[in-house]
Amino acid sequence: MLMQQIVSGLALGSVYALVALGFIIIYKATEVLNFAQGDMMMFCAFINYSLLINGSISVFSTILITLMFGAALGFILERGILRPMIGRPLFATVLVTMGVGICLRAIAGVIWGHQAKAVPEILSITPIQVLPGVPVSPFHLAIFFSTIAIVAFLSVFFQYTRAGTAMRAVSMHHLASFLMGIRVRRIFSMTWVISGFVGALGGMLIAPLTFLNPDLGWIGLNAFPAAVLGGFGSIPGAIVGGLMMGVCENIAGGYLPEGIKNVFAWIVLILVLMIRPEGFFGTYEEKKV
Amino acid sequence: MTEDVNTMDFLRIEQLTMKFDGLIAVSNLDIEVRQGEIHAIIGPNGAGKTTVFNCINKFYKPSGGRIGFKGRDITPLPPHKVAELGIARTFQNLEIFPAMTALENILTGAHRNMNTSILCSLLLGKRAAEERKAKQKALDMLAFLGIASAEEKIASGLPYGFRKLLEMARALLSEPSLLLMDEPAAGLHEREKSEIAKIIKDIREDLGITVLLVEHDMNLVMDIADRITVLDSGVVLATGYPDQIANDEKVIAAYLGTEEQ
């Protein structure tokens, strides 16, 4: 029983981790907290849904198109709306992303309506015995492994490619990076593209677990505690935070009274912030006078 | 009575040590500021001058040593308590309140001396008697510094020199007995520097405020300081009157000498 809860918690946690990852990629480079991350995810899930329902193209192509769409959405949002906000107070920019989230939700409502939709299963959700005594569904496995794959891919990207190195530099110091000839604005664009891509992946993975409607984006908020626990700046932190949150939430759901499950993540978050205001893996910068 | 029982016991820094993660910024520092003097701390970059200031008004918690003010141990106090005792300061990189008007900035300096209760603030606002009094003082201060025209302007939009004076006026309105000035002349040109020198002298002569300042400009320091402490790499190299310092071989070798090469 406990084992099973841990396993399904890992699957849920993987989705949290993906959303948290989306937050952190943007946050690291631009210090902006993207409140629209969950809504971008929701929107991509709807695109995927429409393509699947249409049924004229293969499942593989729908996945590919959705990922492309996510990246394009990130690009358009950055270019059209976030770019004029560069250099403005941080919190103003954060509020802009909230506005973006509201708009995306409204557009999704107009196009797809507010009735909850069941997404066609790409992989079976019925559990099979993978390890003795631990039933896991192929879909949960897919969630878990795609998360690991994308993290591995991004780690290699950040560590070994020119663009990745430039992004790391920008995340440390905007002006210094600019002076070294890095095109900082282009890097900002890239972070949004990658975030959109990760968001699309998250959307496709979470939609079959729940029902799909425009309010799915709110799940993005649940990934905040995960991101904060991870220290809001480190990619491994986000993954560990997300997985921890998923597992804790599932176990709490099994053993704690009804009301606590939904806010368990937030209770943990506030306790952690009381002890370490910068999260587990974060560092705090003191202002110099 | 406790005010000036002993001018020697005004500000006494004993064996002050400050470490950051193993890096020693200042170690076993002894500085003594007498009441009514203009005391300058000089030294090359990274000598630990600003660190001393941050230790005095408790932005840093000293790793060791003791700081006494008017015979009282202020080492364990938080920053705002130190301010309440009458130690005001200005900052190297200007810490004015950017979104407040010039007048509001200066009025904030009066915080320490105003007894307006919270309820009084809420119910009377600017009509409270103390508010009117403070506002008059602030306006006088603006006029005294010659920046009265800036009264209603947002502070961040003012020119650098104005902001520098504004910060000083704010500190003065709190009527401190000790004023810490972190590089008052930095970023100013020659004429402004001589004005600042005159203002600092006036602060001591007319207002009777003891001044402890950190400064790079040797001419200015030699001109206005009564006594000078020279720091190098976190230790005191020498303390004395300006002419003593100017002729001190250690100082010349370590600091002045290198600058003239």
Added chain:
Amino acid sequence: MWDSGQHRKRRQDEKLEMNKVWLAILLAFTAILPFISSSYMMHIAVMTGVAIIVAHGLNILMGFTGQVSLGHAAFVAVGAYTSAILTSKAGVSFWLALPLSGVAAAVLGLIVAGPSLRLKKLYLAIATLGYAFIVNEVLVYWESLTNGTAGIVVPQVSFFGYALDTGHKYYYLVYTLVILLSFIAYNLSQSKLGRALMAVRDSEEAAQSLGIGLVKYKVLAFVISAFYAGIAGSLYAHFITVIAPTSFTVMLSIEYVFMLVVGGMGHVWGAVLGAILVTLLPEGIRLFIRFLPGWLDIADLQQFVYGLIVIVFLIFEPDGLYARWLKIKAYLERFPLSPRKQKGERVWRRWR
């Protein structure tokens, strides 16, 4: 030297006189509005009044003190539920329950303030979001006290036996408090307390160096802000007469923040303008309903326009409506002269 002290003094006095005239006109308009309004308009007016009070409170916390709160609906909820429970279950008079609901919210503010003191910027924003979620969950699951998701029926208010049972009558109660609390907020902005809060917002270091204790003033800001929200919550509950946890969502908290953005953060008048505009916006869109195609859901359209307005404001008018008004006024005052663009005025005042 034409701009002598005397001259300036006279100009300032003239300005003050003008402000008094404007204020009198505004008060007179507020007083006669019910005589020319339908009950639907009165409903909106009362909701606007409630929003103004919350916006003032949030402005004190966010605009003056710079402490972000994305969970202000929680304070409103606590005020509303305190008043509802006291009047419907304990039989306490509304006139006692009203201040008590403010106090209850203020106590929550005190509890929340403690752990928030060390948090900066986005961490604080996220933590306040968390408090709001937790409060909402408590309202849902503490069924013996709150009736859970079913909600509480709240009695209507009577004033010395005279029932305030319509929007027209309730309006005067709400707007008496709006005026009183606006007056207090204005006083605060002009006083030692207000300056201390702004000092904490603008530079914690400089504030401390002037004897302003960060803990004291941050906690005070939370408490005063929550008190405002609690009062507003009580007024809301006794007007709507049925409250449930779904009345106080995260979206509502975000709406309060948007009010300040649209109106002008850190200005008392900004909070008022923002609250009015954001409350009226969905109603304004409703006016266009007959021109719209049938497939378009009005709620979606309202949300979309709402999101769009926030984005547009933040990009093109980051200081809010009030700052724009100040600029227009300044332009008119020196009208015959060239509209000199003053450098440094556009500093995103009050944003930190």
